[in-house]
Amino acid sequence: MLGAGPAGLMAALKAREIGHEVTVIEASNRVGGMAASFDVAGQRVDLGSHRLHPATDPSIMSLIRSLLGNDLQTRERNGRIRLQNKWIGFPLRTGDMVKNLPLRFSAAIAFDTLFKPLRSNGAQDFDAEIRRRLGPTVAREFYGPYATKLYGVAPNSLTTELSDRRVSAGGPAQIIKSALRAARPEGRIFYYPRRGYGQISESLADAATNQGVKIQLNTPVDRVTVSEDSVEIAAGDTLLNASNVLSSIPLPSLAQALSPSPPDEVVSAIDQQRTRGMLIAHLVVPQGQYTSFDAHYFPGLDLATARLSEAKNYRNGDDPPDLTVLCAELPCWVDDELWGADTETIGHMVEEDLTRAGLPKANHTHIEVRRLPSVYPVYEHSTSAARTVIDNWVRHPGRVLSLGRQGLGVPDNLHHVLSMGSQAASAITSIGSIDAQAWGRSLTEFSTHVVQD
Numbered sequence: 001m002l003g004a005g006p007a008g009l010m011a012a013l014k015a016r017e018i019g020h021e022v023t024v025i026e027a028s029n030r031v032g033g034m035a036a037s038f039d040v041a042g043q044r045v046d047l048g049s050h051r052l053h054p055a056t057d058p059s060i061m062s063l064i065r066s067l068l069g070n071d072l073q074t075r076e077r078n079g080r081i082r083l084q085n086k087w088i089g090f091p092l093r094t095g096d097m098v099k100n101l102p103l104r105f106s107a108a109i110a111f112d113t114l115f116k117p118l119r120s121n122g123a124q125d126f127d128a129e130i131r132r133r134l135g136p137t138v139a140r141e142f143y144g145p146y147a148t149k150l151y152g153v154a155p156n157s158l159t160t161e162l163s164d165r166r167v168s169a170g171g172p173a174q175i176i177k178s179a180l181r182a183a184r185p186e187g188r189i190f191y192y193p194r195r196g197y198g199q200i201s202e203s204l205a206d207a208a209t210n211q212g213v214k215i216q217l218n219t220p221v222d223r224v225t226v227s228e229d230s231v232e233i234a235a236g237d238t239l240l241n242a243s244n245v246l247s248s249i250p251l252p253s254l255a256q257a258l259s260p261s262p263p264d265e266v267v268s269a270i271d272q273q274r275t276r277g278m279l280i281a282h283l284v285v286p287q288g289q290y291t292s293f294d295a296h297y298f299p300g301l302d303l304a305t306a307r308l309s310e311a312k313n314y315r316n317g318d319d320p321p322d323l324t325v326l327c328a329e330l331p332c333w334v335d336d337e338l339w340g341a342d343t344e345t346i347g348h349m350v351e352e353d354l355t356r357a358g359l360p361k362a363n364h365t366h367i368e369v370r371r372l373p374s375v376y377p378v379y380e381h382s383t384s385a386a387r388t389v390i391d392n393w394v395r396h397p398g399r400v401l402s403l404g405r406q407g408l409g410v411p412d413n414l415h416h417v418l419s420m421g422s423q424a425a426s427a428i429t430s431i432g433s434i435d436a437q438a439w440g441r442s443l444t445e446f447s448t449h450v451v452q453d
């Protein structure tokens, strides 16, 4: 198994349960990938706001519950979104929307809702699809700028595949239904482990290790050489032989490591598919709590920060009483100016964003910045054909099967990639080959995943 993020750990655990010998090769010094937790100033933090959503498949939920026991807490979401310079509870709640949304804005949404039946089907891009489903006001004020901020391109250059995967609301009626549900505390719950989101991956890793899986950290994969009846994996001083490799590392890294290389057409398609990076800035604030909210969402393009979360407010944990750590998520392109900015500049930028948003000054005493190079796959019209080539290629795994968020270039949640891990392990047959047909069926199912925010 390549990669010890949640997808890789789940695949390793399940493959071991079926009876296979499994070694996991991981580049970093910890498990969990983008869903890991670690310490900043003695407090456990995540790489951006992470929640386990109630949409999680019951079988996966029951596995997580069995691994975490009472450490898995049921929490009530308590976020806010900044729309038209006002704070609205997020997830949206009916009472709060009526009270806090500017009247002109609410009236425009009501007008758009009335005219929804007149908007024709067959939208060709993300922007048009959001306009069709939710009306021009929501598209212009919320989804349009937010998409530009997250993906770095205009929303009309993104495909409807992205709106299908990222936006669950089919229309204003559905938004109102969700807002009515969220108006009740039980309608806005999520699950979160006492010791940070990474505890899910850590407990999966422990379960896998207890069953005999070997996990090798600090070992980036260099080469994956495929021959007729086996695969050789070279990673630093490590040389392993296996009948199959499941890989959850980024697809470009896998393609580069593979020998023989994938066909030229596939290499070129993988090169074309862009992903958006993100700076994750953790600011240590010398006070017990910054605000009582767990997350603030900033869809507007006037701020570089897209979301600010306060780890402490996600759980009842053993957090230090005299400080709190904020996490700012700043989307960017790898190698753009923001990506290369120094830590102090990023600290100033986040503080300025907070002031502009009308939030208290953080007066941070320490900041740590981490750079995630591929967070959001950008589904542009210009690379649609490339994605079709990639999709066909991953459907024919041979001895090397690619899965997970970065392995398939999808924007999926943790609960989705856990399901991928489980199904990838099931695709290995008793004679040690990969059942391409079964995996193809799984891939078709994964394409219906809708991301929860």
Ligand SMILES: Cc1cc2nc3c(=O)[nH]c(=O)nc-3n(C[C@H](O)[C@H](O)[C@H](O)COP(=O)(O)OP(=O)(O)OC[C@H]3O[C@@H](n4cnc5c(N)ncnc54)[C@H](O)[C@@H]3O)c2cc1C
Residues within 6 Å of the ligand: 002, 003, 004, 005, 006, 007, 008, 025, 026, 027, 028, 031, 032, 033, 034, 035, 047, 048, 049, 050, 051, 052, 053, 219, 220, 221, 248, 249, 250, 253, 329, 372, 375, 403, 404, 405, 406, 407, 412, 413, 414, 415, 417, 453
């Ligand atoms: C800001 C942010 C917020 C999110 N919020 C949520 C949320 O609220 N709820 C939710 O369910 N999901 C959320 N997610 C998604 C969640 O983090 C991912 O779905 C999950 O981490 C994907 O797991 P994975 O195993 O597929 O990939 P990854 O987590 O990317 O793991 C891949 C692993 O491969 C390793 N690797 C890479 N290259 C190599 C190499 N050459 N050799 C060996 N190992 C290598 C990496 O170090 C990593 O450990 C969020 C993600 C982000 C970035």
